[in-house]
Amino acid sequence: MSINTTSLENRLLAIKRSARKLFSTPTEQKNQILEAIADRLIKNTDRILSANSDDLTNLDPKRPASFADRLLLNKQRIESMATSIRAVASLPDPVGEIVENRTLENGLKIKRVRSPLGAVLMIFESRPNVITEVFSLAFKSGNAIVLRGGRESKHTAQVVYEIIGETLKSELPIEPPFMGIEDYDRGLVGELLKRNDIFDVCIPRGGTELIERVSKESRMPVLKNDKGICHVYVHETADLEMARRILINAKTQRPAVCNAAETLLIDQAIAKGGLARLIPSLHDHGVRFFCCSASYQLLQQIAKTDGSQSPWSQAIEPAVESGAESHFLREHLDLILNVRIVKDLDMALEHIEQFGSKHSEAIIANNESVARRFQAEVDSACVYWNASTRFTDGFTLGLGGEIGISTQKLHVRGPVGLRDLTIPRWIIDGQGQIRE
Numbered sequence: 491m492s493i494n495t496t497s498l499e500n501r502l503l504a505i506k507r508s509a510r511k512l513f514s515t516p517t518e519q520k521n522q523i524l525e526a527i528a529d530r531l532i533k534n535t536d537r538i539l540s541a542n543s544d545d546l547t548n549l550d551p552k553r554p555a556s557f558a559d560r561l562l563l564n565k566q567r568i569e570s571m572a573t574s575i576r577a578v579a580s581l582p583d584p585v586g587e588i589v590e591n592r593t594l595e596n597g598l599k600i601k602r603v604r605s606p607l608g609a610v611l612m613i614f615e616s617r618p619n620v621i622t623e624v625f626s627l628a629f630k631s632g633n634a635i636v637l638r639g640g641r642e643s644k645h646t647a648q649v650v651y652e653i654i655g656e657t658l659k660s661e662l663p664i665e666p667p668f669m670g671i672e673d674y675d676r677g678l679v680g681e682l683l684k685r686n687d688i689f690d691v692c693i694p695r696g697g698t699e700l701i702e703r704v705s706k707e708s709r710m711p712v713l714k715n716d717k718g719i720c721h722v723y724v725h726e727t728a729d730l731e732m733a734r735r736i737l738i739n740a741k742t743q744r745p746a747v748c749n750a751a752e753t754l755l756i757d758q759a760i761a762k763g764g765l766a767r768l769i770p771s772l773h774d775h776g777v778r779f780f781c782c783s784a785s786y787q788l789l790q791q792i793a794k795t796d797g798s799q800s801p802w803s804q805a806i807e808p809a810v811e812s813g814a815e816s817h818f819l820r821e822h823l824d825l826i827l828n829v830r831i832v833k834d835l836d837m838a839l840e841h842i843e844q845f846g847s848k849h850s851e852a853i854i855a856n857n858e859s860v861a862r863r864f865q866a867e868v869d870s871a872c873v874y875w876n877a878s879t880r881f882t883d884g885f886t887l888g889l890g891g892e893i894g895i896s897t898q899k900l901h902v903r904g905p906v907g908l909r910d911l912t913i914p915r916w917i918i919d920g921q922g923q924i925r926e
Contacts, residue, residue: 526661542645561646579630583631602915610692614694638671718847720850733768755842765785779811784830789810793807
């Protein structure tokens with residue numbers, strides 16, 4: 491299907507028109523529709539799971555396990571999708587929020603009022619839960635949205651698209667401000683990216699290749715959700731038991747997501763005792779390691795000290811490899827962790843500046859001044875002190891959900907929630923004033 495096909499062109503233009511009409515839809519009505527969609531999701535659980543099973547069966551076996559995990563739905567994940575929609579419905583509506591209100595000396599009454607971005611084009615890879623999450627946020631914030639996902643989730647997406655579309659048609663007295671494109675021709679994406687006459691903003695959510703393509707080809711503003719090369723830095727003042735628990739959570743709870751830790755940095759002053767404690771615990775959870783030369787040599791020394799019959803030598807040592815600089819630039823999305831020994835805080839900051847993706851970073855330390863300096867100087871969307879990077883999530887941070895994690899600096903950084911899909915504009919009332 492080409493975007494020049496009359497049927498698709500007309501549908502996209504209709505969505506553009508509905509974006510304007512959605513602006514004045516009452517909050518109560520939007521919330522009722524979101525609740526109805528959440529109800530329909532739960533009622534159609536078996537239907538969704540059947541479609542998802544088809545997608546998983548058809549998945550290329552060469553795809554990594556992390557990809558399959560992102561594609562997989564189960565009853566609990568569908569319930570979580572519904573919970574996220576209800577959470578968005580419960581949040582205050584940002585549309586019409588007065589940011590500033592004052593009167594000038596000439597009598598002009600000026601207000602800055604939050605308004606929707608307009609018509610949004612969302613291009614994402616194969617995570618079915620993205621559909622309901624981004625739709626609910628766009629709809630509640632008054633934005634029309636067109637979704638184009640990856641073909642790997644096409645059966646699941648088709649069912650979810652139908653649930654949303656059918657609800658909108660039955661509950662909303664305007665043309666549905668939503669469309670899920672089921673044409674998976676890569677050439678169509680290029681045509682969509684040219685249509686700044688239809689779309690006001692494009693939001694890509696996926697891997698590096700997708701982000702780079704959209705950034706290069708889009709003729710409309712792009713709200714990027716880039717990769718997550720997240721670091722956990724264990725400072726010499728750290729509580730190692732706390733560091734152990736945080737690292738296990740940040741790396742192993744769900745390694746296939748962008749807020750999972752990819753690199754462990756540890757101060758030289760505590761490296762021997764720290765690594766001897768942290769590495770076995772992480773290995774117990776299936777983690778493998780790519781190490782800098784200093785950490786690799788130190789871990790080899792620890793193994794020799796323990797003796798050839800120790801659990802370390804028999805099990806852990808094979809999981810420890812000498813890494814290259816390229817590993818520190820890689821988003822593994824798997825049970826793989828980079829390890830580097832750093833001299834001090836300054837070296838840790840330099841490493842993150844060079845290799846980080848401006849997503850999420852954490853410091854484990856008992857020295858507040860050190861932690862505050864780390865938080866001040868690390869140029870990332872989310873910076874943690876004594877906490878896991880896994881909290882970088884719109885739902886977890888109370889936003890109801892997220893349309894992605896923005897790693898750029900204009901408009902919004904971090905989880906892009908409901909309020910972030912609006913922007914203030916000026917509303918000005920006069921009584922005949924003219925400018926002299």
